[in-house]
Amino acid sequence: MQTIIFALLSLVIIAVMYWVIVPRWVKRYRTVHVEGLDSILEGTARRVEIKMKESSSVNAFSLPGGTILVTSALLAQSNDEILAAVAHELGHISRKHHLKGFIVTGMLISSAILALGYLGYLAGAFLILFSFLFQRFLSRRFEFEADSYATTLVGRESYSNLLMKYESSGEGRSILSTHPTVWERLKKI
Numbered sequence: 001m002q003t004i005i006f007a008l009l010s011l012v013i014i015a016v017m018y019w020v021i022v023p024r025w026v027k028r029y030r031t032v033h034v035e036g037l038d039s040i041l042e043g044t045a046r047r048v049e050i051k052m053k054e055s056s057s058v059n060a061f062s063l064p065g066g067t068i069l070v071t072s073a074l075l076a077q078s079n080d081e082i083l084a085a086v087a088h089e090l091g092h093i094s095r096k097h098h099l100k101g102f103i104v105t106g107m108l109i110s111s112a113i114l115a116l117g118y119l120g121y122l123a124g125a126f127l128i129l130f131s132f133l134f135q136r137f138l139s140r141r142f143e144f145e146a147d148s149y150a151t152t153l154v155g156r157e158s159y160s161n162l163l164m165k166y167e168s169s170g171e172g173r174s175i176l177s178t179h180p181t182v183w184e185r186l187k188k189i
Ligand SMILES: [Zn+2]
Pocket: 088, 092, 142, 143, 146
C-alpha cells in the first residue's frame, strides 16, 4: 500500500511541477514581440506568448502552459533565425509534447517505484534502465516532429540554416544527448 501511495505521490509532484510551478516561474519574465510571428501563425489559429530571459546562450524553450521562453542572445540574431527557433518550439506545443511527455514520464516513474516495491531491486533497476532508453527515444522523436512542424511554418531553407548554424556552434554533439544530431535532423525535414 505504501508503494502505491508513493507511486501516486510522484505523479502528483510531476504534475504540480509541470502545470503550476513552471508556468508561475515564467511569469516574471518580460513578454516580447517577435517581428513576423503573426504572419507565420496565420492559419494555425494559435496564439502564443513569448517571454525573454537574459542569457548569453542562444536558446528557446516551450513550457507546458504554452508559453515560449527565448533568451536575449537569440533575440539578437536575425529575424529569420528567431522565427525558425520559435517555430520549432511551436511544434512542441502544437504536437502536445509536454502532455505526452508528462504521461510517459509519470507512467515510467510510477511503474519503476511499483516494480521496486513489489518485484525487487532487479526488476526496478531494469525498469529504470528501460525508462532512460525510452525517454531518449521519445525525446528524439519529439525533436523530429517539432522540426517538421517548424519547416512547414518557416520553410526548409530558413529552418535548415538554423540547424546548420547550431551544428557549427558545436552544440548538440554529445552521444548521450536527447537531441538527434543536426545531420539526422536535416535529412528528415
Ligand atoms: Zn525541441
